[in-house]
Amino acid sequence: MLLSERVDAFFNALIAKTEHQNELLIGKCQSDVRLTSTQEHILMLLKDGKLTNTDLAKELSISQAAVSKAVKQLVQKNLVASVKDGKDGRVSYLTLTEEGAPIATEHAEHHQSTLQVYETILAQFSEMDQEVIDRFVDELSRKVL
Numbered sequence: 214m215l216l217s218e219r220v221d222a223f224f225n226a227l228i229a230k231t232e233h234q235n236e237l238l239i240g241k242c243q244s245d246v247r248l249t250s251t252q253e254h255i256l257m258l259l260k261d262g263k264l265t266n267t268d269l270a271k272e273l274s275i276s277q278a279a280v281s282k283a284v285k286q287l288v289q290k291n292l293v294a295s296v297k298d299g300k301d302g303r304v305s306y307l308t309l310t311e312e313g314a315p316i317a318t319e320h321a322e323h324h325q326s327t328l329q330v331y332e333t334i335l336a337q338f339s340e341m342d343q344e345v346i347d348r349f350v351d352e353l354s355r356k357v358l
């Protein structure tokens with residue numbers, strides 16, 4: 214198979230594998246609460262402080278409607294609390310609950326372990342090879358993203 218065909222096959226397999234997901238994480242989720250990776254990612258973002266629906270939509274590059282749907286379940290499961298702003302009652306802030314905190318941490322660790330997998334693979338290549346890989350990712354990003 215030509216390298217171009219392998220790149221093509223890889224990306225198509227990747228898209229098929231990550232359908233309905235907004236991110237690629239390697240390895241199994243260690244949380245026993247069943248959530249989507251988007252919901253877990255929302256918990257992780259709330260670790261650093263309160264955010265609005267609009268903040269989350271921007272941060273995740275997904276629609277406000279998608280955020281609302283994800284957040285609604287998180288509130289129902291008592292993983293996130295929705296608090297109305299004292300000054301402007303139209304604005305609600307989302308905060309992480311005590312129950313949500315361990316999942317937020319687990320998700321952050323899953324991101325870390327995913328990065329470690331990439332680092333382990335890259336460490337198998339010489340510095341020069343890594344420069345080539347860097348250029349390849351750069352060129353591809355310019356064309357595709």
Ligand code: ZN
Binds near residue numbers: 243319
């Ligand atoms: Zn997880």
Ligand code: ZN
Binds near residue numbers: 250253320
């Ligand atoms: Zn995530």
